[in-house]
Amino acid sequence: MSSPAREPLLAVSDLSIDLTGETVQRGLIHDVTFAVAPGESVALIGESGCGKTMTAMAVLGLLPRGFAVTGGEILLAGRDLLRCSARELRAVRGRTIGAIFQEPMSSLDPTMRVGDQIAEARRLHLGESRRVARVRAKELLDRVGIADAARRLDSYPHELSGGMQQRVMIASAIACDPDLVLADEPTTALDVTIQAEILELLRELRSEQGIAVLLVTHDLGVVADFCDRVVAMYAGTVVERAGVDDLFADPAHPYTRALLDAVPQTGHPRTLLPVIRGRVPAAGHFPAGCRFEPRCAHGGDARCLAPQHETTLAERRTVRCARAADGDPVTRPVATV
Ligand SMILES: Nc1ncnc2c1ncn2[C@@H]1O[C@H](COP(=O)(O)OP(=O)(O)O)[C@@H](O)[C@H]1O
Ligand code: SF4
Ligand SMILES: [Mg+2]
Known part of the structure; x- marks a missing residue:
């Protein structure tokens, strides 16, 4: 559906966000990079508290008080949104980007x-x-x-x-008639029938008007059904970027693998779903090395104790895991029972 050669409509590069109020917390969002091509649908996934909304709000120029972008670039059709005035951003929000939130009110x-x-x-x-x-x-x-x-x-x-x-x-x-719709968990508060209707509506709008969609969701069924590409976030960083088929067929990061394993497979009823032990660390309590290390079934290696960087595996496909980048079998299913 999308062509990698096209100029991105939205290009977020090396985005960092710190809490800069009375309590200073650095690296809340760290080194976040992804792109959305015209007409493309990109999912931002990850557990609650991974920084999806914060990233979306930065794109909209609507970060809560006390938070500041401290590095990186957000380009919309080549224009640097981080250098726009408040007035210019209001115009961008009304005209070029449409926003849909979980709570309509x-x-x-x-x-x-x-x-x-x-x-x-x-x-x-x-x-x-x-x-x-x-x-x-x-x-x-x-x-x-x-x-x-x-x-x-x-x-x-x-x-x-x-x-x-x-x-x-x-x-x-x-x-x-925006070029991009940014939808942050648009159906989470709705019952299942209405959820399906709203997604169908978004799908029709995409095909009729070629609107690109950045969809924040934790529903992997919706991702598989609706999106071209996936950006997986964990503890304020992007851990994997991939086309949706590649990601589902062969996740490269242990976190993405664990998320996929937590989804019940149709036709394979399981009484016990694998869950990722532990929880997302609160902002300011990230490990010094790999942010996923305390929960990773493949952690403990010396490489895991260093901060992780994105490695490009293929065109528009990256992973932030030194062991995966080295070709270690870190995404094998983990025994749960
Ligand atoms: N208004 C806020 N004040 C302080 N911390 C916040 C605020 N909003 C979010 N956070 C923190 O920022 C991090 C990212 O949150 P968020 O972007 O809302 O995650 P997600 O949308 O993935 O659930 C979390 O650690 C969260 O606790
Ligand atoms: S770097 Fe190590 S701890 Fe982090 S995700 Fe990869 S294998 Fe797991
Ligand atoms: Mg959120």
Whole structure:
């Protein structure tokens, strides 16, 4: 679906984020590199607390107070977002990147009718008249599957169900025909049927409009079904980057392997799923060597006790594990029972 030769739409290189408030924590996000090509769908995966949202927020220029990008580059169609003013970033967020979050109410204005919220984005970013923007808002609500869209234009967000709020947020995210939609766990709070409908909608938008998607998720079923490429994060670093088929067929990093092993395989019911022992270290408590070492079934080697660097295994395929880079069999399944 994607061509590696294309210029990336989004290129994040060597991104580092520190906590710089009263408590200083360095390397919260460390040396994060990945790219999204036009029209491509890239998954950002990893357990809770691995830095997926922080990375996404850095791309949007919306890091929480106290956090600062301390290194690296974020290029959107060649433009360095880290050098943009707050005003320029607002324009990028409205126009070139659309954002979808887990909680619709975090991005919908509760005091404003949903039609006005969508129309205002078009007026602001595309300079449309009030009348034209309202017509377009109705079309967008239709497009995202809101029944009786003409009437719903005048609803307030709290008058809608969770699934409908999520659809309105998607309508808002695509209101100005963005090149990239950044979706942070967009379906986690929804029930399974609505989850499937929302993913189908995102899939249609991709194929109709060629929108690229950066999807933050911990659902590997969704990754397999929806994404072209995967960026696996652990404790604030990228541990593996690969095409989705390569990753599922032959994960290179012990962490990715363990994540895949934790997914129940259809047709192979297991009563006991392998789980990764231990938990993601809290920011500021990372081991000095490989950040995954305390939990890794293949750790303990002298190479594991040094900080790890990304090694390129093939085009657009990397691993951050010295032993995997050396060809050691570190991704063999681990006996669990
Ligand atoms: N507002 C915050 N204040 C302090 N630490 C935070 C805040 N948000 C996230 N963190 C820490 O930053 C790290 C990365 O978190 P996050 O990006 O939310 O992970 P993920 O989205 O992968 O679950 C975690 O260690 C988390 O505890
Ligand atoms: S460097 Fe060592 S501890 Fe870290 S993931 Fe590789 S094998 Fe495991
Ligand atoms: Mg998150």
